[in-house]
Amino acid sequence: MPNSENKQNKPLANNHISVDCVVMGFDGEQLKVLLVRRMGEEGGEVFHDMKLPGSLIYMDEDLDEAAARVLNELTGLKNVPLVQFKAFGSRDRTKDPKDIHWLERAMQSKVERIVTIAYLSLVKIDRALNRGLEAYQACWVALEDIGDLAFDHNLIIKEALGYIRQYTDANPAALFDLLPRKFTASQLRTLYELVYGKAVDVRNFHKKIAMMDYVIPLEEKQQGVAHRAARFYRFDKKIYNRMRK
Amino acid sequence: MPNSENKQNKPLANNHISVDCVVMGFDGEQLKVLLVRRMGEEGGEVFHDMKLPGSLIYMDEDLDEAAARVLNELTGLKNVPLVQFKAFGSRDRTKDPKDIHWLERAMQSKVERIVTIAYLSLVKIDRALNRGLEAYQACWVALEDIGDLAFDHNLIIKEALGYIRQYTDANPAALFDLLPRKFTASQLRTLYELVYGKAVDVRNFHKKIAMMDYVIPLEEKQQGVAHRAARFYRFDKKIYNRMRK
Numbered sequence: 270m271p272n273s274e275n276k277q278n279k280p281l282a283n284n285h286i287s288v289d290c291v292v293m294g295f296d297g298e299q300l301k302v303l304l305v306r307r308m309g310e311e312g313g314e315v316f317h318d319m320k321l322p323g324s325l326i327y328m329d330e331d332l333d334e335a336a337a338r339v340l341n342e343l344t345g346l347k348n349v350p351l352v353q354f355k356a357f358g359s360r361d362r363t364k365d366p367k368d369i370h371w372l373e374r375a376m377q378s379k380v381e382r383i384v385t386i387a388y389l390s391l392v393k394i395d396r397a398l399n400r401g402l403e404a405y406q407a408c409w410v411a412l413e414d415i416g417d418l419a420f421d422h423n424l425i426i427k428e429a430l431g432y433i434r435q436y437t438d439a440n441p442a443a444l445f446d447l448l449p450r451k452f453t454a455s456q457l458r459t460l461y462e463l464v465y466g467k468a469v470d471v472r473n474f475h476k477k478i479a480m481m482d483y484v485i486p487l488e489e490k491q492q493g494v495a496h497r498a499a500r501f502y503r504f505d506k507k508i509y510n511r512m513r514k
Numbered sequence: 515m516p517n518s519e520n521k522q523n524k525p526l527a528n529n530h531i532s533v534d535c536v537v538m539g540f541d542g543e544q545l546k547v548l549l550v551r552r553m554g555e556e557g558g559e560v561f562h563d564m565k566l567p568g569s570l571i572y573m574d575e576d577l578d579e580a581a582a583r584v585l586n587e588l589t590g591l592k593n594v595p596l597v598q599f600k601a602f603g604s605r606d607r608t609k610d611p612k613d614i615h616w617l618e619r620a621m622q623s624k625v626e627r628i629v630t631i632a633y634l635s636l637v638k639i640d641r642a643l644n645r646g647l648e649a650y651q652a653c654w655v656a657l658e659d660i661g662d663l664a665f666d667h668n669l670i671i672k673e674a675l676g677y678i679r680q681y682t683d684a685n686p687a688a689l690f691d692l693l694p695r696k697f698t699a700s701q702l703r704t705l706y707e708l709v710y711g712k713a714v715d716v717r718n719f720h721k722k723i724a725m726m727d728y729v730i731p732l733e734e735k736q737q738g739v740a741h742r743a744a745r746f747y748r749f750d751k752k753i754y755n756r757m758r759k
Contacts, residue, residue, distance in 0.1 A: 286529045286603065286629050328627065332603035356601040356631045358531065358577035382573065384531050384629070386601045438684040 289323030294394030306406040309371035320419035358384035445504035453499040483509035534568030539639030540692040551651040554616035565664035603629035607666040690749035698744040728754035
């Protein structure tokens, strides 16, 4: 900067900073993202759509703190592990006047560019997470049912999926955060198919599970199902960690 | 935000956004980071130290564009692949008045918090990269020789290393970006040791190389060396890509 002191006298980006949280769950059949409802007014017409839980950060808080606060304020979720995965700062992300007007009204301040820091969380959807979501106008939406979201939130979700793929290649344990404590081989396979976006051969997959020493077959089987009851498995974190050393 | 409209009337973070580039090279013996010199004045005393190539972004540019521009302006480097790896936004990163005063003088504007988006690039240090670096007061510094840098740049470099480890676990090819086109087994092993921060057994490593079908032994050997001349290898990207499908 002694060597590049704003040479061209261009205006510096005095941006607002926001955080957005991609909270992902798996209900045994579908990958779902936690979204919040948005109501706005544009050209005299009321509109309803959805967005990721996110908001501008306060002057006195760090990025990680802001992500935890905002997620809690908008969805009621607490103590959810959040990992920062990417900053989004394209000028185009605020090109829709609808988004800017909505935000300026909500924030009661002028808004120009916003750089958002995106966070990801993989959670067990069967935990008590749903409790209270309604009160916050938050809800789980299956990936394939997600329509046009506010700002560039569709892009953020797409990149979150790419990040999950890369991350679980290096850390296979991450996928088990999405599964219930007891899960069937079929659930695990479906999850692989959804995350990697391609079909997995059933027989090969059973071999693959057999080779994962940290996936432990249980005596317990499904109950009250129409088809042949499937065995349950559990993920053993201790064995996994020992193998990774 | 309809549900959390800045409830507590706290001041929003109207931050400056910067980009910082961790450009890493390997000279066959050491991992090196490209740093730029900084001269400032604090309490009437002139000081000299170093920092990552980085600067505030302009209002009209995207993050990736800004990273490429700033790296070029401060080091002369062009067409270097830059991957965003993390945003740093702690309040503490601008706690040293020295840093703030220096930046305000350079930028001729008031500076409060700065959120920086960090980029990483792994480059072949033996390319013509050094040409002109001197003119920019930029230089390669071995990881172990890096002293106290400006802002939180020591932390950013540390986290860049963590990112490289995770990334190369999933994409082993990345490490070869750091090696010259022809490299010895010993260079590859040293690189592994530096990146993963632990000793690698020589004999096991030769077995490991033999199993990497994309590392091709050449007929050519080192010349003019005091010790027994080592064979050269090259990385075959086509074979690698075929195997990864």
